[in-house]
Amino acid sequence: MEIIKDPAAFQKQSQAWRAEGLRVALVPTMGALHAGHFKLIECARQMADRVSVSIFLNPIQFGPNEDLAKYPKTFEADAAGCRERGVDAIFAPVPGDVYPPGFQTTVHVDGLTSPLCGRSRPGHFDGVTTVVLKLLLLGQPSVALFGWKDAQQLLVIRRMARDLNVPVEIMGIEIVREADGLAMSSRNVYLKPEERREAPRIHKGLEAARKAFQAGERDTDKLLAAARKPIEECPLMRIDYLEARSLETLEELKEAKAGDTLIAAAVFLGSTRLIDNIRL
Amino acid sequence: MEIIKDPAAFQKQSQAWRAEGLRVALVPTMGALHAGHFKLIECARQMADRVSVSIFLNPIQFGPNEDLAKYPKTFEADAAGCRERGVDAIFAPVPGDVYPPGFQTTVHVDGLTSPLCGRSRPGHFDGVTTVVLKLLLLGQPSVALFGWKDAQQLLVIRRMARDLNVPVEIMGIEIVREADGLAMSSRNVYLKPEERREAPRIHKGLEAARKAFQAGERDTDKLLAAARKPIEECPLMRIDYLEARSLETLEELKEAKAGDTLIAAAVFLGSTRLIDNIRL
Numbered sequence: 004m005e006i007i008k009d010p011a012a013f014q015k016q017s018q019a020w021r022a023e024g025l026r027v028a029l030v031p032t033m034g035a036l037h038a039g040h041f042k043l044i045e046c047a048r049q050m051a052d053r054v055s056v057s058i059f060l061n062p063i064q065f066g067p068n069e070d071l072a073k074y075p076k077t078f079e080a081d082a083a084g085c086r087e088r089g090v091d092a093i094f095a096p097v098p099g100d101v102y103p104p105g106f107q108t109t110v111h112v113d114g115l116t117s118p119l120c121g122r123s124r125p126g127h128f129d130g131v132t133t134v135v136l137k138l139l140l141l142g143q144p145s146v147a148l149f150g151w152k153d154a155q156q157l158l159v160i161r162r163m164a165r166d167l168n169v170p171v172e173i174m175g176i177e178i179v180r181e182a183d184g185l186a187m188s189s190r191n192v193y194l195k196p197e198e199r200r201e202a203p204r205i206h207k208g209l210e211a212a213r214k215a216f217q218a219g220e221r222d223t224d225k226l227l228a229a230a231r232k233p234i235e236e237c238p239l240m241r242i243d244y245l246e247a248r249s250l251e252t253l254e255e256l257k258e259a260k261a262g263d264t265l266i267a268a269a270v271f272l273g274s275t276r277l278i279d280n281i282r283l
Numbered sequence: 284m285e286i287i288k289d290p291a292a293f294q295k296q297s298q299a300w301r302a303e304g305l306r307v308a309l310v311p312t313m314g315a316l317h318a319g320h321f322k323l324i325e326c327a328r329q330m331a332d333r334v335s336v337s338i339f340l341n342p343i344q345f346g347p348n349e350d351l352a353k354y355p356k357t358f359e360a361d362a363a364g365c366r367e368r369g370v371d372a373i374f375a376p377v378p379g380d381v382y383p384p385g386f387q388t389t390v391h392v393d394g395l396t397s398p399l400c401g402r403s404r405p406g407h408f409d410g411v412t413t414v415v416l417k418l419l420l421l422g423q424p425s426v427a428l429f430g431w432k433d434a435q436q437l438l439v440i441r442r443m444a445r446d447l448n449v450p451v452e453i454m455g456i457e458i459v460r461e462a463d464g465l466a467m468s469s470r471n472v473y474l475k476p477e478e479r480r481e482a483p484r485i486h487k488g489l490e491a492a493r494k495a496f497q498a499g500e501r502d503t504d505k506l507l508a509a510a511r512k513p514i515e516e517c518p519l520m521r522i523d524y525l526e527a528r529s530l531e532t533l534e535e536l537k538e539a540k541a542g543d544t545l546i547a548a549a550v551f552l553g554s555t556r557l558i559d560n561i562r563l
Contacts, residue, residue, distance in 0.1 A: 014450060018450065022302075022304065024302065105442075106446050107392055107395065107446065108442065108446035109393070110447070111388065111389045111390075111391060112388050113388070113389070114387050137446075140448045141448050162388065163388050166386050166387065166417075167413075167416055168294060170298065252385075
């Protein structure tokens with residue numbers, strides 16, 4: 004496994020693979036890899052001749068009051084986990100090589116970025132789409148894999164790739180959860196023990212909405228009330244958003260439709276902001 | 284020579300060429316081809332194994348009160364001119380295939396787009412960078428050629444390609460002029476005979492600035508005054524801008540520096556807006 008820091012060298016390696024006719028998969032990450040990332044890598048390994056993992060804590064997707072500075076960094080463990088799973092190349096650039104002096108280009112997706120995390124984190128998705136486009140052009144993958152935990156991110160990136168004719172398939176991979184239901188996240192390490200004990204309530208709420216849907220309920224007010232209950236019962240939790248939206252357009256839904264309903268939540272547990280979702 | 288309308292078919296063709304190890308050149312145009320475009324195509328032909336020309340009148344780079352509707356369309360002559368010069372493929376999509384329903388992505392370059400045409404034509408360069416990135420990703424060129432007449436456009440596109448790690452060389456080709464000095468432009472056909480007679484004054488002004496520079500003048504106020512004179516002497520002309528700027532950053536220059544000075548003009552002749560420039 005190669006560890007490549009220089010963007011030009013990574014692109015050259017990627018182009019050489021493509022010139023040989025090899026199928027390349029890319030898994031973009033910000034490091035602090037957990038079982039969710041490793042599932043992406045394992046899926047990538049099944050689908051491609053060469054697997055690249057990018058590890059880049061992208062400063063431009065963090066707001067001024069967000070957790071960029073304290074975001075966990077576990078490069079040695081990340082690299083070991085990648086090596087074990089047969090990754091061919093880790094691309095781990097420094098910010099100054101990704102955004103050199105004079106850098107002034109932004110990739111913006113419009114409608115899909117307005118609600119949910121886009122409302123709570125202004126500018127966040129511009130940072131995401133800009134870096135992901137760069138990673139796609141450097142890594143030259145025919146498939147790039149993202150977790151469904153960041154559902155809006157997945158939809159925004161898929162839209163961007165399609166709108167800009169990037170020749171890549173954007174693949175979503177199912178959320179990986181802890182035994183108690185908490186969605187895997189690099190940010191879970193921020194939780195104090197008493198917060199960690201309560202954290203599965205988010206998943207519990209979402210599953211309550213799913214059960215109500217399966218029992219025939221279609222009114223999203225009622226589905227969301229079911230989801231809200233276990234979360235609101237916990238005094239440590241504060242809901243940032245909990246909404247039912249179309250999986251296609253992210254428009255708000257009054258009535259849930261099988262195959263096109265995303266119920267997405269962002270919840271503060273103390274100062275830690277966790278997101279999770281289900282698709283109906 | 285193939286004429287391809289479907290973006291996916293064009294991308295597939297381009298990828299097939301690259302997979303064979305062929306060097307591909309792309310000349311993006313809006314049609315109404317003239318000797319300036321043909322020079323780009325001839326240069327492309329010298330440099331690459333396969334030459335693609337895109338002919339697409341890009342609606343999103345026109346403002347609401349601009350000349351999109353009346354822009355000249357000469358597809359048959361354009362195609363004949365391309366065929367004569369050994370072009371391998373013309374990509375001529377319809378707007379609905381370039382911007383299908385739901386399209387919502389914009390590529391924005393910041394500082395370089397603020398002055399000059401960016402100030403006169405808000406949103407223009409977002410339209411340019413968005414379509415050019417799409418064309419680069421569809422056409423997969425290792426080199427794309429643009430005329431120096433649209434100097435700011437060339438600098439903005441070069442910046443965009445570099446910032447986003449597009450694996451392409453953006454090459455600028457010298458302005459082609461009519462015998463009397465008027466820069467070739469698809470918009471010259473708008474000029475009434477009496478306007479056409481006066482039009483070379485723009486070039487004459489720019490050349491007066493060059494002569495003053497060659498004689499040792501470095502104060503850009505004086506260079507611009509020399510450039511302005513023949514233009515202001517013509518009652519049919521109204522200067523939109525006439526400025527001296529750094530070729531690197533497009534910052535305004537008080538003092539001209541050899542190798543880093545652009546003198547750029549936009550002039551209304553009646554209702555027709557013409558641009559031209561020189562580099563010192």
